[in-house]
Amino acid sequence: MEEKKVTWLELFYDLLIVAAIATVTHVLLHVEEGDIPSEYLLKFVLIFIPIWWAWVGQTMFTNRFGQDLFHQRIFLILQMFFALVMISSLSVDFDSYYKPFLLGYIGLRALISIQYFVAQRTETGDRKKAALFFGKYFLIGIFISICSVFFDSWIRYVILYLGIFADISFPLIGRKHLVKVPTNTGHLLERFGLFTIILFGETLVSTLSVIQPRQDDWHSIMFSLVSFILIISMWWQYFDNLEKKVDKTKETAGQMIIYGHLFILMSLSMIAASIRLLYLAEINYMFILLFIFGASLLYFSSTSLVFHLYRYEHQRLKIYHLSLFLGILAAFFLVNLAFTVPNIIIAGELAIFFMIYAKITT
Incomplete structure (x- = not known):
C-alpha cells in the first residue's frame, strides 16, 4: 500500500x-x-x-x-x-x-x-x-x-x-x-489518531483549568493528580494499541474505524465533562454515577471494537479479557451504588480501571 x-x-x-x-x-x-x-x-x-x-x-x-x-x-x-x-x-x-x-x-x-x-x-x-x-x-x-x-x-x-x-x-x-477502492489504513488510523490526541490535549488542559489547584489546597491537588492519571491511562491504552497492535497494511472499507470513532470521541468528551462536574460537586450523585460510568463503558466498548478488527490475529483480546474489564467496571459501579463515596474516589476508581485496561491491552 x-x-x-x-x-x-x-x-x-x-x-x-x-x-x-x-x-x-x-x-x-x-x-x-x-x-x-x-x-x-x-x-x-x-x-x-x-x-x-x-x-x-x-x-x-x-x-x-x-x-x-x-x-x-x-x-x-x-x-x-x-x-x-x-x-x-x-x-x-x-x-x-x-x-x-x-x-x-x-x-x-x-x-x-x-x-x-x-x-x-x-x-x-x-x-x-x-x-x-x-x-x-x-x-x-x-x-x-x-x-x-x-x-x-x-x-x-x-x-x-x-x-x-x-x-x-x-x-x-x-x-x-x-x-x-480500499482505504489507506495507515493514513486513516494516523488521521483519527492525530485528531484524537488533540482532543485528549484539549480535555487535559480544560479539566485542569477548571480544577486550578492552589497552594495548600490538597483536595484540588489530589483531584488534579487523579484526573491526570485517568486521562493519561486512556491515552496510553489508545495510542499503544494504535502504534503497536494494529495491522496498518490491512485493506478494508475502513468503516469500523470511521463509525467506531464517533463513539470514542463522543465518550471522551463526556468523560471530560464528567471529571469537571465531579470536581465542582454541583450534580446529583446518582446522575453523575450513571453518566460517568456510562461514558466509560461506551469508551471501553468502542475502542475494543475498533482495535479488535485491526489487531494482528495472535494479539486479539479473548472473551475472558473483556469479561474481566466489564467485571471491574461493574464492581466499582455496584460498590458506589451501595455506599455513597466522595467524588474523588469515583475518579480514582476509573483511573484504576483504565490503568488495568491499558496494561492488559498493550
Missing part, C-alpha cells in the same frame, strides 16, 4: 474541528437541580454528529483521492471558512443560531461533494465509479438537510437529521464501491 502522509494543512483543519467539539462539550456542563437536563444531552448529540461527519467527509476524500495539490488546498481552506461559521454558531440557545450553523455544515458537505466530481475527471475504472457515486449521492443528503430551513420547531431537526442519516448511510449502501 502506498504511503500517504498527513499534511500540515490537514492538522490545521483538525484544530478548528476540535475547537468546535470542545465548545459542544460545554453543553454538558449546564446543570439544573443536580442533573443535566435531557434537552442539553440531546443538543450535545445533535451538534456533535454533524461536526464529526463534516470532518470525516474530508478525511475520507483525502484518504482515497487526496493529493497535496494547489486546488485541493483551496478546497480545504474554504472548508475551514465554513468550519469557522459553524463554530461561531455553537450555542446552548441552538435554535437562534440554527441557520448559520446549517450554512457552515452545508458548505462543508457541498465542498466535499464537489471534490469528488473534480477527482473523477482524472480517475478511471473503479476509482472513477466510487468518486461519482459519492459525489452524486452526497448531494441528496445535502438537499434533504437544506430543506430543514423551511420549517420550525422540532420538524427542522427531523429533516436535518434525515439528510445527515442519509449521508452517513450512503457509504454503507455503496460498500461494493468502497471494497474495490
Whole structure:
C-alpha cells in the first residue's frame, strides 16, 4: 500500500474541528437541580454528529483521492471558512443560531461533494465509479438537510437529521464501491489518531483549568493528580494499541474505524465533562454515577471494537479479557451504588480501571 502522509494543512483543519467539539462539550456542563437536563444531552448529540461527519467527509476524500495539490488546498481552506461559521454558531440557545450553523455544515458537505466530481475527471475504472457515486449521492443528503430551513420547531431537526442519516448511510449502501477502492489504513488510523490526541490535549488542559489547584489546597491537588492519571491511562491504552497492535497494511472499507470513532470521541468528551462536574460537586450523585460510568463503558466498548478488527490475529483480546474489564467496571459501579463515596474516589476508581485496561491491552 502506498504511503500517504498527513499534511500540515490537514492538522490545521483538525484544530478548528476540535475547537468546535470542545465548545459542544460545554453543553454538558449546564446543570439544573443536580442533573443535566435531557434537552442539553440531546443538543450535545445533535451538534456533535454533524461536526464529526463534516470532518470525516474530508478525511475520507483525502484518504482515497487526496493529493497535496494547489486546488485541493483551496478546497480545504474554504472548508475551514465554513468550519469557522459553524463554530461561531455553537450555542446552548441552538435554535437562534440554527441557520448559520446549517450554512457552515452545508458548505462543508457541498465542498466535499464537489471534490469528488473534480477527482473523477482524472480517475478511471473503479476509482472513477466510487468518486461519482459519492459525489452524486452526497448531494441528496445535502438537499434533504437544506430543506430543514423551511420549517420550525422540532420538524427542522427531523429533516436535518434525515439528510445527515442519509449521508452517513450512503457509504454503507455503496460498500461494493468502497471494497474495490480500499482505504489507506495507515493514513486513516494516523488521521483519527492525530485528531484524537488533540482532543485528549484539549480535555487535559480544560479539566485542569477548571480544577486550578492552589497552594495548600490538597483536595484540588489530589483531584488534579487523579484526573491526570485517568486521562493519561486512556491515552496510553489508545495510542499503544494504535502504534503497536494494529495491522496498518490491512485493506478494508475502513468503516469500523470511521463509525467506531464517533463513539470514542463522543465518550471522551463526556468523560471530560464528567471529571469537571465531579470536581465542582454541583450534580446529583446518582446522575453523575450513571453518566460517568456510562461514558466509560461506551469508551471501553468502542475502542475494543475498533482495535479488535485491526489487531494482528495472535494479539486479539479473548472473551475472558473483556469479561474481566466489564467485571471491574461493574464492581466499582455496584460498590458506589451501595455506599455513597466522595467524588474523588469515583475518579480514582476509573483511573484504576483504565490503568488495568491499558496494561492488559498493550
